[in-house]
Amino acid sequence: MATDKQTKIRTKIQDGVTDVLVLVSHPMETGLRVDPKTKEKVPAHFIQKVVFMLNGKEVATTDLGTAVAKDPLIGIKLKGAKAGDKLKVTWSDNKGESGSEDHTIGG
Amino acid sequence: MTQPQRRIFLKGSLMTALAVTAGSVIGFRPQWADAADWNKDAFTAKKIDEAITALFGTGQMTPSASVKLKAPAQAENSAQVQIQVSTDLPNVEAIAVFVEKNPSPLVAHASFSGAEGFFSARMKMAQTSDVVAVVKSAGKLYTAKQTVKVTVGGCGG
Numbered sequence: 162m163a164t165d166k167q168t169k170i171r172t173k174i175q176d177g178v179t180d181v182l183v184l185v186s187h188p189m190e191t192g193l194r195v196d197p198k199t200k201e202k203v204p205a206h207f208i209q210k211v212v213f214m215l216n217g218k219e220v221a222t223t224d225l226g227t228a229v230a231k232d233p234l235i236g237i238k239l240k241g242a243k244a245g246d247k248l249k250v251t252w253s254d255n256k257g258e259s260g261s262e263d264h265t266i267g268g
Numbered sequence: 269m270t271q272p273q274r275r276i277f278l279k280g281s282l283m284t285a286l287a288v289t290a291g292s293v294i295g296f297r298p299q300w301a302d303a304a305d306w307n308k309d310a311f312t313a314k315k316i317d318e319a320i321t322a323l324f325g326t327g328q329m330t331p332s333a334s335v336k337l338k339a340p341a342q343a344e345n346s347a348q349v350q351i352q353v354s355t356d357l358p359n360v361e362a363i364a365v366f367v368e369k370n371p372s373p374l375v376a377h378a379s380f381s382g383a384e385g386f387f388s389a390r391m392k393m394a395q396t397s398d399v400v401a402v403v404k405s406a407g408k409l410y411t412a413k414q415t416v417k418v419t420v421g422g423c424g425g
Contacts, residue, residue, distance in 0.1 A: 230392050238384035
C-alpha cells in the first residue's frame with residue numbers, strides 16, 4: 162500500500178564500518194493510549210518490520226514492537242560496504258502500510 | 269475466464285471483511301494484519317521471561333561484559349529513551365531489547381545476516397525499569413542489563 166510517511170536514510174563510512182541510520186515518520190501508536198478528546202483508545206498502529214538490503218541481499222531485519230518511540234530512528238552497522246553500494250530499506254506496519262527508500266552509500 | 273475468478277475474489281474479500289468485523293465486535297483481537305513471521309507471541313507476551321522464551325526458544329542466558337548496553341541512567345523523556353546495543357562477540361545472529369516493566373516487554377528484535385552486532389533505537393518506557401539486552405551469538409544467548417529511571421511529571425528525581 163502506498164504511504165505518505167517519509168523514510169530517510171543516512172550513512173557514514175568510518176574505519177571500514179558503515180553506520181546506517183533510518184528515520185521513518187510514523188505515529189507508532191501502542192493501542193493503549195486514550196485520545197483526550199473522545200476518551201477512546203487510539204487503535205494500535207506501528208511498524209513491525211524494517212528490512213535492510215545491501216546490493217539486493219538482505220543484511221538485517223529488525224522487528225519492532227509497540228514500545229519503539231514515535232518516528233523511529235533505527236541504527237545498524239554494516240561491515241565491508243563501499244561507497245556507491247546500494248542500500249534499500251523497506252518497512253511495513255500492522256495496518257499493511259509500507260514504504261521503502263533507496264540510498265547510495267556515500268564516501 | 270476472468271469472470272469466475274472475480275467471483276471468487278469478491279467472495280474471499282467479503283469473508284475477510286466479515287471475519288474482521290466479527291473479530292472486532294467480539295473484541296477478540298485488534299484487526300492487525302501482522303507482517304509475515306513477525307513473532308506475535310513474543311511481542312505480546314506480558315512477562316519478560318515469556319517474551320525471551322517465545323523469541324529464542326530458551327531462557328538460558330549468560331551475563332556477559334561483551335554485550336554493551338548504552339542507555340541513560342535517568343530518562344529525561346520516557347517517550348524517547350535512546351538505547352544502543354553493541355557487542356564484540358563473533359557471529360552475532362540477533363539482538364533483542366526488553367524493558368522489564370513495560371506492558372509488553374519486548375521492544376525490538378534485530379536479526380542479522382551480514383551486518384555488524386549493533387542496534388540502536390529510541391523507545392518508550394512506562395516506568396522505571398531494568399532494560400535488558402540479549403545478544404544471540406553462535407547459538408548462545410548473552411545478556412546485559414541496566415536500570416533506567418523514569419520520572420513521571422518530568423521534574424528531577
